[in-house]
Amino acid sequence: MKNKNLYLEKVNLSNEALQTLREYLDYDFPFMSRPPFRIMKSWLKKDKMHGVFLTDGTERYGYALYKERTEYNVLHVSYLAILPKFQSSGYGGNLIALLKEISPGSSIFLEVEDPDSTKEAEDRILRLRRISFYEKHGFTIFPNVKMHHFGYPMRIMSYGPKPHISLKKLLQKLFLPLYGPIFTQLVIRTKNY
Template sequence: MDIIQGSIRDLEVIYDRFEKDFPPDERKDRKQIESLMLKNKYKLIIAKHSILSEVLGYAFIYETENLGLIWIDYIAINPKFQSKGYGSLLFNKVMERSNDVKGIIVEVERADHENLHIREKQKRRIDFYKRLGARRLNIAYHLPTKDGSIPLDLYFIPKQGINYLPKDVIQNKIRSVFEFIHGDVEHRNIVLNGFINDIDDEYFHIVG
């Protein structure tokens, strides 16, 4: 797997795939993503097959150097290459981007959809994150949308040796995400204030 940092031109190719991978109420339009990418902290990471040169998957990530956390806004593996280990490899490559990274935070749908097929997909996604060592954070998180908000779970994939995440680091990262990524949502602070003060320190039991 080869990892490249995508450009605005690459976004034109990836966006068609992105529209199929995420529902309309969860995805930003192309102009919004372009605007975020031009600010340099929001990056498109593309995974390509080393031999076939096909796109294996991609991720949109938000990095803030002072907090040591990578926020994955969106991540997807081409269905053709799913269940072959490429998803885990992509996460590892993202984690390795900096020595100062404490871990990765990702928004995850709860496995509660009324449609059985969709609910099974949600369960498989959660199981995938757990196999990566992800821990669900004890946060009543809501994703701000144009029409309100969506309840999601936050999972943290710690770097090896990390077993503690202070509440101020979590709060500051989420505040930064709401201001930077969701700055176009007028009621974002109302959504944020609904849970931000209830966040506490997180401790992770290290097995082995």
């Protein structure tokens, strides 16, 4: 259930907000699974990506980084996490609900780690739990598509209407403004299985 006291606070470009975001990202997403923070910071400054904190005005519970492509009616969530001490308390669902309100009627795309790509039972269970969480909130997984992002095998999930272009073309359009044409081809390799 959505908590009416929670809202999305835009990550402003102050040193405090950026340092907090960096600390959260460093904890939740290992350095090699994402671009260096200095690059991400430049995306935020150039409005290529937007950052938000889930907050009640006093406490920050989580965050998300996303880009909106209105020409494709798509919101692409690149990073989303709830701080460890607030996990399993409904805050993730609140964050998803508020992200859906950013661009009503748009598709929301995100990537999750592929559970089939790990040999560790505990890691596989965690990845399946993440997929289950998103499914609980209306997302569906593309069953025959896998993607490699910075060498990490990922699965694509979406919520809302399907876009009017192919998934591969959409992914290229989403990542091109961030990585440029050559790096996009190297980083994003989509395979149909």
